[in-house]
Amino acid sequence: MxxxxxxxxxxxxxxxxxxYRCYLSHENAWQLLTATILSAQCTDDRVNQVTKELFKKYDTLEKLAAADISELEQDIFSTGFYRNKAKNILASTNMLLEKFEGEVPRTMEELTSLPGVGRKTANVIRGNIYGEPSIxxxxxxxxxxxxxxxxxxxxxxxxxxxxxxxxxxxxxxxxxxxxxxxxxxxxxxxxxxxxxxxxxxxxxxxxxxxxxxxxx
Structure with a gap:
């Protein structure tokens, strides 16, 4: 074997x-976290089209965390399951600010404590941002x-x-x-x-x- x-x-x-190559466009950890949440049941190409405009509109973590949920739903509508994704993005970004001082955590336990983040999303962050071996x-x-x-x-x-x-x-x-x-x-x-x-x-x-x- x-x-x-x-x-x-x-x-x-x-x-x-x-x-190693990441197929989701991002410039920092919170953008990758957001893009990975959006990628559920959606192609990376579609997510990259959406985040190109999304990250221009919300160019800081604070702006994204303060977004109006109805407006955010429209911004991400084409990725599918937009209501649940918008709710998780707002909840997770606010948790980053309130609990993690605006930094995306690196441990599996801390990452999966974020709303909408399972092991798959956590491993994307661990591998791409922190270089932690992950599958x-x-x-x-x-x-x-x-x-x-x-x-x-x-x-x-x-x-x-x-x-x-x-x-x-x-x-x-x-x-x-x-x-x-x-x-x-x-x-x-x-x-x-x-x-x-x-x-x-x-x-x-x-x-x-x-x-x-x-x-x-």
Whole structure:
């Protein structure tokens, strides 16, 4: 299993590079926190379109925390679930000011104490802002990790802990962005390009299509 994983990670490094990349546009921690809350059930491209104007309008944490909720709902309407997202953004930004002196905390416990922040959002902050090794289980990471045989779980938190066991810690962050890129370009959910995939021999579905098999 260890050799199998090393081979997969090397192929990912070779194809996508090992540098970490965040797909949500931001200039600081509170902007990334806001963008990640908005990204629930929404594409990063759409979020980036919305936050481009949002962060011009509310260019400080204090301004965002003081926003009128009805106006904020309209500002973020196109991201979906806008009422709940607006409520969580206002509650979390106010909590940052009142409890954390305007700073986004770095520990899992403190981050998940913020309204609207679960482990996925917390790990985005920990990895991007603080460089803490973390695994973000989004739809691509969940789907492709299962195909590669890294997990059979459905619950994102259980998948996160299983991946933490099988993946070397120095690859946790890069694995996130590599798999997200792979899921968007090659191993797409609706029509995976198995014939073009360099991981086909390691994938449960890819083996069926290509006939190639790389043992664990």
């Amino acid at each position: 260890a050799k199998y994983i090393r081979e997969i990670l090397q192929l990912l490094d070779d194809y996508y590079g090992a540098e 973000v289980v989004d739809t691509h990471v969940k789907r492709i990790s299962k195909k590669l045989g890294f997990t059979d779980q459905e619950d994102p938190e259980k998948i996160e802990f299983e991946l933490m066991k099988v993946l070397p810690k120095d690859h946790w962050i890069s694995y996130n962005t590599q798999i997200i890129a792979h899921g968007r370009t090659i191993c797409t959910a609706r029509k995976p390009k198995c014939g073009e995939c360099f991981l086909a021999g390691y994938c449960r579905e890819g083996r069926k299509v290509t006939g190639r098999k790389d043992d664990m």
